[in-house]
Amino acid sequence: MDVGKWQTIFGRYEAASFTVNKRFGSLVKEKLQDVLTIDQQMTLSYIKRFGSCTTTELAEAFCVNKSAITAIVTRLNEKGYIHRDRDEKDRRIVYLRLTEEGEKVFQWADEKVFEVVSPYLKIFSEEEIETFLKLYEKLASVSNEGAGEEK
Amino acid sequence: MDVGKWQTIFGRYEAASFTVNKRFGSLVKEKLQDVLTIDQQMTLSYIKRFGSCTTTELAEAFCVNKSAITAIVTRLNEKGYIHRDRDEKDRRIVYLRLTEEGEKVFQWADEKVFEVVSPYLKIFSEEEIETFLKLYEKLASVSNEGAGEEK
DNA sequence: GTGAACAGTTCAACTCTTGAACTAGTTATT
DNA sequence: AATAACTAGTTCAAGAGTTGAACTGTTCAC
Numbered sequence: 625m626d627v628g629k630w631q632t633i634f635g636r637y638e639a640a641s642f643t644v645n646k647r648f649g650s651l652v653k654e655k656l657q658d659v660l661t662i663d664q665q666m667t668l669s670y671i672k673r674f675g676s677c678t679t680t681e682l683a684e685a686f687c688v689n690k691s692a693i694t695a696i697v698t699r700l701n702e703k704g705y706i707h708r709d710r711d712e713k714d715r716r717i718v719y720l721r722l723t724e725e726g727e728k729v730f731q732w733a734d735e736k737v738f739e740v741v742s743p744y745l746k747i748f749s750e751e752e753i754e755t756f757l758k759l760y761e762k763l764a765s766v767s768n769e770g771a772g773e774e775k
Numbered sequence: 776m777d778v779g780k781w782q783t784i785f786g787r788y789e790a791a792s793f794t795v796n797k798r799f800g801s802l803v804k805e806k807l808q809d810v811l812t813i814d815q816q817m818t819l820s821y822i823k824r825f826g827s828c829t830t831t832e833l834a835e836a837f838c839v840n841k842s843a844i845t846a847i848v849t850r851l852n853e854k855g856y857i858h859r860d861r862d863e864k865d866r867r868i869v870y871l872r873l874t875e876e877g878e879k880v881f882q883w884a885d886e887k888v889f890e891v892v893s894p895y896l897k898i899f900s901e902e903e904i905e906t907f908l909k910l911y912e913k914l915a916s917v918s919n920e921g922a923g924e925e926k
Numbered sequence: 927g928t929g930a931a932c933a934g935t936t937c938a939a940c941t942c943t944t945g946a947a948c949t950a951g952t953t954a955t956t
Numbered sequence: 957a958a959t960a961a962c963t964a965g966t967t968c969a970a971g972a973g974t975t976g977a978a979c980t981g982t983t984c985a986c
Binding site: 839842847868 | 944
Binding site: 661663664688689691692695696699714715716717 | 972973974975976977981982983
């Protein structure tokens with residue numbers, strides 16, 4: 625394939641991801657009202673998935689500085705959704721866990737996001753969605769390689 | 776398909792888009808250095824695509840309040856990348872256009888974004904990328920329907 | 927035991943965002 | 957023509973997320 629063709633493909637990808645991200649982002653934000661921001665929801669989601677995790681882990685997953693995570697976690701902690709537990713053996717490490725309240729609000733928020741997004745996924749046939757996800761996951765997987773170097 | 780299956784699909788979609796967006800976002804940001812933020816780049820890109828546009832148009836496309844656009848445009852204007860031209864007939868309307876400098880910096884930034892993203896797209900076969908884009912564009916298209924109501 | 931490395935936090939400065947209040951211009955109504 | 961209603965855009969205060977530098981504690985290696 626020549627250069628021009630790749631530019632066309634890039635342009636199409638750019639346009640599609642722009643639209644999907646802005647639209648979904650806006651709908652999700654609206655659904656979560658003043659309870660959680662999108663970043664707060666994603667933070668709870670990540671911690672929930674792994675049971676507990678550290679600031680450093682979150683910073684790597686979110687591709688941001690650790691201080692950005694500290695800020696988000698502090699807000700979630702003030703709202704009573706997250707615990708900060710120091711490791712007994714290595715006292716530098718702080719484990720982040722959901723509180724009871726945090727579990728509840730995460731459940732609620734995840735349901736809301738599902739309600740917003742799933743109707744749009746349901747317009748696809750079972751075969752289409754499988755094909756799409758396989759390719760999207762492939763993209764996610766390669767974009768994740770060589771992840772150690774930056775930040 | 777039953778509910779559980781849709782939840783699985785939703786989870787897979789959530790995970791893939793999270794990874795791709797965070798990774799690409801981080802790489803693009805790094806490439807654009809202190810010249811442009813991602814939102815500024817997307818704003819220049821949108822204006823470039825349509826030749827000129829208004830604050831209201833941008834706000835709808837980006838799914839944000841008009842005042843958010845005013846802020847971004849003001850910064851781009853201070854940097855000398857954007858003109859504000861009042862419509863002669865309807866003097867409420869302000870047309871936003873790229874300056875010479877704006878055209879140049881957009882060209883540069885678009886090239887940078889292309890350099891970051893295209894290597895990851897190139898791992899797909901021609902058939903795969905076409906299938907993926909068709910489905911992604913379908914998702915973009917349906918997510919864009921019913922766009923008039925909100926905000 | 928000292929110095930290097932690491933985990934996490936604090937801080938100032940910036941960008942983006944909202945929502946309310948506002949200016950200025952246009953359209954509709956009577 | 958005068959008033960009211962609407963529209964385009966801006967300003968402002970407040971809040972969220974981000975960076976990068978400087979900092980506190982803690983652990984590890986020599």
